[in-house]
Amino acid sequence: MxxxxxxxxxxxxxxxxxxxxxxxxxxxxxxxxxxxxxxxxxxxxxxxxxxxxxxxxxxxxxxxNPPLRLVMIGAVLIAQSVIPIAQACGYDVTVIDPRGAFATGARFPGVTLLADWPQDVLPGLGLDARTGFMALTHDPKIDDPALHLALKSQVFYIGALGSKKTQGARRERLLAAGFDEVALARICGPIGLNIGAMGAAEIAISVMAEMTKALRLGLP
Amino acid sequence: MDILQTAQDWKAKGKGVALATVVETWGSAPQPVGSQLVVDGDGHFEGAVSGGCVEGEVISQAQELIAKGGHTLLEFGVADETAWRVGLACGGRIKIFVEAVS
Known part of the structure; x- marks a missing residue:
């Protein structure tokens, strides 16, 4: 060489x-x-x-390939359950939540924790094709700007928490913001494979299964 | 340990450097395809291409390549003479590409 x-x-x-x-x-x-x-x-x-x-x-x-990375918007219970599985699968995890009460080191040890608005810190992270992305806050004023940036990036997975109704409302907002059907098809929402998950830990399994599928087999 | 960065650092220090890469495995093999080992002219090495079974032979081949340049393909298994000597206890077979950094 x-x-x-x-x-x-x-x-x-x-x-x-x-x-x-x-x-x-x-x-x-x-x-x-x-x-x-x-x-x-x-x-x-x-x-x-x-x-x-x-x-x-x-x-x-x-x-x-660069190391796998997972960027999560929302320092919430689902994130806490997803993190250990993601880390075991080799992901470097970053959690972003502007709400200081949620984004505490005590609740999220061992990850990169950013108590900032996603639109302020995501551009600096360099969302790339070895990065998975999850919007988990349920709060459009936190999730939406982050989703905009994820959709404009090469991330291999975009998961968004929320019921079918929440997804429908989000869809309308994203269409109004100028995203087309091809872009919206990249969003996996409601997040996770349908395995009848009950509670945060089982939801974490379904979410990690869905992201793994996107990584290894690509999106359908 | 970052093998490729180590190779570059050693080279930058003026050392002779060779890289060994597992390119194929059959059966049970301790290190997956793509695993690498870096060797310098004095026989110092980092990384692994097996569970320690064939490293000695790989390092000696690597040192030869550091001296004369070029590349070679080594194969280790249980059935041949070399393997009897250096031994892959697991019963697998591996193919290793060794190359000098020029």
């Missing part, structure tokens, strides 16, 4: 840019491929999606 290639891989990783190093194991020839350059449905694109390095004929595809 050339030192320049090594430096380029490390620079991409520092910048949270998903890249693959493709090596011809016979000739030793190597090239760096950005995720966006991988054709949809190709072996390379699948390797990125499933985060799985491997041999394709004589070519070894080494996937360098």
């Amino acid at each position: 050339k030192a320049e290639l090594l430096a380029a891989i490390n620079e991409a990783r520092r910048g949270r840019k998903p890249v693959a190093v493709v090596t011809d194991i016979k000739s030793g020839a190597q090239r760096l491929v950005a995720r966006e350059a991988a054709e949809a449905g190709s072996a390379l694109e699948k390797a990125f999606r499933f985060d799985k390095s491997g041999l394709e004929g004589d070519e070894f595809i080494a996937i360098h």
Whole structure:
């Protein structure tokens, strides 16, 4: 491997840019491929999606995906239940809630906790294709601006808590804000797979299952 | 331990550096495909390509490559002579790509 290639891989990783190093194991020839350059449905694109390095004929595809990240809007009970599962699955977790009484270190140890309005801090986080996003407050004045930013980003999952009625009202607001059906189809709401979950812990399982499905299989 | 960053840092310090990468596994293998090991010219290493079973052989091959440049593909299993010597106790087989950083 050339030192320049090594430096380029490390620079991409520092910048949270998903890249693959493709090596011809016979000739030793190597090239760096950005995720966006991988054709949809190709072996390379699948390797990125499933985060799985491997041999394709004589070519070894080494996937360098940034670490998974979960951004949650709302320092609420569901968030508290989701966090340990998300962390066990390898996510770095950030919780954002402008309500100081909710966003306390005592309630949320071991995560990045931001007691700020989402629209003030989300742009600085760099929402990318290795980030999942959940809006959990039920409060449109906190959730909506955050959803706007999530919809404009490449996050692989957008979950929004709330009943069918809440979802309907949110849908109308987002349409009025200029988002189209394609954009709205990215929102998983009511959040979570329908497994008949009762209570926060079971809802957390259904939410994590839905986000995992989006990560590994893509959205339907 | 960040193997690729370590490789870059060691190289920047003027050391000879080689990388070993698990490219294929069969059966039970202790380290998944993509696992890496970085070696310097003195045989210092970080990372793992097995449970410690074949590292010695990989490091010695890596040092040869540091001296002469290039790359090689190593295969370890239970059925061959090399494996008998360095041994993969788990009964799996692994293929490892070793390359000098130039």
